[in-house]
Amino acid sequence: MRLLPYAPSPRSPQHSRATRRTKPGPPCALPFPDALRAAAAAAAISLSLLTGDAVGAERPRGPELCLDGGAETKEEVRRSEVVTNEQLVEEAWEVVNEGFLPDAGTRPWSPEMWMKKKQDILQTSIRSRSRAHDIIQKMLANLGDPYTRFLSPSEFSKMSKYDMTGIGLNLREIPDDNGSSKLMVLGLILDGPAHSAGVRQGDELLSVNGIDVMGKSAFEVSSMLQGPKDTFVTIKVKHGNCGPFESLKVQRQLVARTPVFYRLEKRENEDSAIGYIHIKEFNAVAKKDLVSALKRLQNSGASYFVLDLRDNLGGLVQAGIEIAKLFLNKGDTVIYTAGRDRQVQNTIVAEREPLITTPLMVLVNNRTASASEIVASALHDNCKAVLVGEKTFGKGLIQSVFELHDGSGIVVTVGKYVTPNQKDINGNGIEPDYRRIPDFNEATKYLSRCRSKELS
Numbered sequence: 132m133r134l135l136p137y138a139p140s141p142r143s144p145q146h147s148r149a150t151r152r153t154k155p156g157p158p159c160a161l162p163f164p165d166a167l168r169a170a171a172a173a174a175a176i177s178l179s180l181l182t183g184d185a186v187g188a189e190r191p192r193g194p195e196l197c198l199d200g201g202a203e204t205k206e207e208v209r210r211s212e213v214v215t216n217e218q219l220v221e222e223a224w225e226v227v228n229e230g231f232l233p234d235a236g237t238r239p240w241s242p243e244m245w246m247k248k249k250q251d252i253l254q255t256s257i258r259s260r261s262r263a264h265d266i267i268q269k270m271l272a273n274l275g276d277p278y279t280r281f282l283s284p285s286e287f288s289k290m291s292k293y294d295m296t297g298i299g300l301n302l303r304e305i306p307d308d309n310g311s312s313k314l315m316v317l318g319l320i321l322d323g324p325a326h327s328a329g330v331r332q333g334d335e336l337l338s339v340n341g342i343d344v345m346g347k348s349a350f351e352v353s354s355m356l357q358g359p360k361d362t363f364v365t366i367k368v369k370h371g372n373c374g375p376f377e378s379l380k381v382q383r384q385l386v387a388r389t390p391v392f393y394r395l396e397k398r399e400n401e402d403s404a405i406g407y408i409h410i411k412e413f414n415a416v417a418k419k420d421l422v423s424a425l426k427r428l429q430n431s432g433a434s435y436f437v438l439d440l441r442d443n444l445g446g447l448v449q450a451g452i453e454i455a456k457l458f459l460n461k462g463d464t465v466i467y468t469a470g471r472d473r474q475v476q477n478t479i480v481a482e483r484e485p486l487i488t489t490p491l492m493v494l495v496n497n498r499t500a501s502a503s504e505i506v507a508s509a510l511h512d513n514c515k516a517v518l519v520g521e522k523t524f525g526k527g528l529i530q531s532v533f534e535l536h537d538g539s540g541i542v543v544t545v546g547k548y549v550t551p552n553q554k555d556i557n558g559n560g561i562e563p564d565y566r567r568i569p570d571f572n573e574a575t576k577y578l579s580r581c582r583s584k585e586l587s
Contacts, residue, residue, distance in 0.1 A: 214536040216257035223267045223281075223541050224249045226533050227274070230472050234557070235528055235544035237275035248273070264539060276544050278530050284538040296356040296415075297383045298364065299323025300330060302349040311346040316368075328381040330368055337376070338367040350449045354415050358383050390446075391420040395431050405571075406433030410454075413446035413502045418453045425457070425487055435571045436489060438510075441496040441520060443503040451502030455509040456481040458491060458516070465509045467553070468529060470546030475529070490575045491516035495563060500524035504556050505548060511561070512551035514581035517574045518563040527556025 214222070224245070233240040248270065257263050268281045282290065296302070301318035314336040319326045338344055339355045356364055360383055367378045390411040397404050406428030410417060428436070445451070455465050459481035468477045493507050493516045504523050510516035529546035548556050564577065 216260060216263035217253055219260075219263050219535055219537055219539075220252060220257060220266050220270070221249065222535055224252075224270065226541060226543055227271070227279075230470070230475070230531070230543060230545040231274065231276075231279065232470050232528070232544050232546055234547060235274075235276040235278065238273070240274060260537065267539075267541065271541065278528055279543050280541070282532070282540040282542065287532075287534060287538060287540040290532070290540075296325075296353045297358060298325045298356055298381045299384070300325040302336060302352060304349050314344055314347070314349060314352055324381050324384050325366075325379075328379045329377065330366075330379065330381075331370060334368040334370055336366060336368055340365050348449075350415070350447070354419060356383075357416055357419075360384060388414075388416075389420045390414055390417050391424050393424040393428060395428055395433060403434035404432050406431075406436045407439065408436065409439040410443055410503075412443055413448070413450035413454065415447065415450065417446070417450045418457070421454055422457065422486065429487065429489075434489060435492070436487065437492045437494065438506075438516070439494045440499045440503040440507060441494050442498045443500070444498060444524075445501030445503055445526070448502045448505065451505050452479060455506045456483070457486045458510055459485055459513055463509075463513045464551040466505050466551070467549040468546050469549050470529070472545065475546040485515075490571060490578060492568070492571070492574055493518050494520050494568075495523050495561070496521040497524055497560075500526045504561055508550035508552075508554070508556065508561050511564070514578050517565060517569070517577050518561065519565045519568050520563050521566075522562050523556075523560040525556060525558050525560035527558075 228242065228245055231240070252266060252270065257266065264281065264283065271279050271281055299320035300316050300323070302314045303317040304312040305315050307313050316325075316330060316332055316334045316336065319330065319332055336344055336352065339352060342355070344352045344355070356366070358364060362383050363380050364383060365378060365380050367376060369376050390413070391408065392411070393406065393408040395404050396407055406425070408421065408424055408428070410421065425436070452465055459465065461481055461484050463481045465479040465481060468475055468479070470476060491510060493510055495503070495507055495518055499507065499520075500523065504525070504527065507516075507518055507523065511518050527548040528544045529548065530542050531545050532540055532542050534540045550556060550561070554561075565574075569577075
């Protein structure tokens with residue numbers, strides 16, 4: 132089976148057990164019954180998060196072991212293996228057994244209870260593939276977790292073609308022999324810009340506009356590929372395992388719209404001004420556009436900033452994490468991830484000094500969810516911002532998507548987010564510091580007291 136994280140990550144957890152061979156994968160979007168659940172669930176990711184190299188010139192690559200042109204890749208061999216209906220059900224059962232987070236379900240769960248479930252199911256033969264799929268669906272529903280569910284082969288196929296690059300392709304990260312990772316094309320939109328230019332399934336992406344992408348995350352490179360509609364981006368790819376290499380000029384057609392809206396507000400009877408920024412969602416261009424907005428507002432004389440996350444249901448969690456880092460000191464904790472699997476347990480920290488250090492106010496409400504809650508809690512717990520408004524939604528679960536051997540898949544809750552102050556977001560939400568917008572002098576004093584407590 133193959134693990135596909137919701138949002139791209141550079142080094143997704145690698146499971147070495149023979150029964151669970153997983154590889155990191157692409158960004159995915161999942162439809163859920165109502166809009167709030169959909170947006171919150173679509174914000175979930177697998178656990179290793181973006182590190183990324185500094186932008187640099189294309190680097191020479193070392194020699195690679197190349198398969199003969201007619202030889203099948205390991206993945207092709209694996210995909211061609213025959214799997215029985217019983218084996219398929221057991222494969223899905225094993226994913227849950229190894230990684231499911233019991234806190235996510237509304238019903239009691241233990242390894243012993245789950246083993247009994249498998250024994251009951253496999254007492255009789257499963258005569259058809261559709262029946263196997265039905266059994267998996269019911270087995271997952273029994274967990275009582277609305278985010279853990281089955282994906283039919285057609286649903287999984289659509290997911291693998293999800294595009295956040297703007298040129299109609301989907302990237303996944305594959306570890307290489309040097310301890311780094313390379314970016315492979317997992318999904319292509321038929322007759323989309325990349326496909327029409329000559330990109331093919333299984334190609335390796337080497338550079339974007341002359342910049343080497345080796346070791347970079349799929350999220351970062353997807354942002355590099357983004358640009359205004361009808362403009363061009365030049366990419367270099369390696370076709371298949373043995374080449375050839377080819378530079379292709381691709382015309383952008385699909386592009387994420389900016390979710391960042393901002394304005395400068397002058398305060399009455401004062402010389403100072405407030406930079407107001409509203410982020411509607413976290414997508415591939417959110418960080419880039421926020422940086423631009425912050426710099427323009429600063430240059431226009433903003434002394435304080437208001438970051439409005441009301442009604443922001445999330446989006447790409449990785450984008451939220453990168454945005455939180457813009458305001459944090461180097462070494463500050465952004466978020467903790469917790470789960471049964473040790474590879475789920477992680478601490479995400481800021482690697483650089485903050486872009487701005489001016490006082491910050493974050494507006495939240497009961498529709499501030501998932502990635503937005505990560506941003507809000509990171510800035511609040513590190514004494515960088517006061518929270519104003521209502522208690523947030525409380526969606527802090529992490530899902531990963533696993534491909535099964537017949538091309539179907541399952542979404543499984545494998546972890547949860549814990550704030551820097553060790554508070555569980557899921558089901559609890561985050562309480563604001565103020566219900567109504569305070570005076571900025573009062574907010575500044577509040578943050579000073581917060582920092583004093585932090586140092587003592």
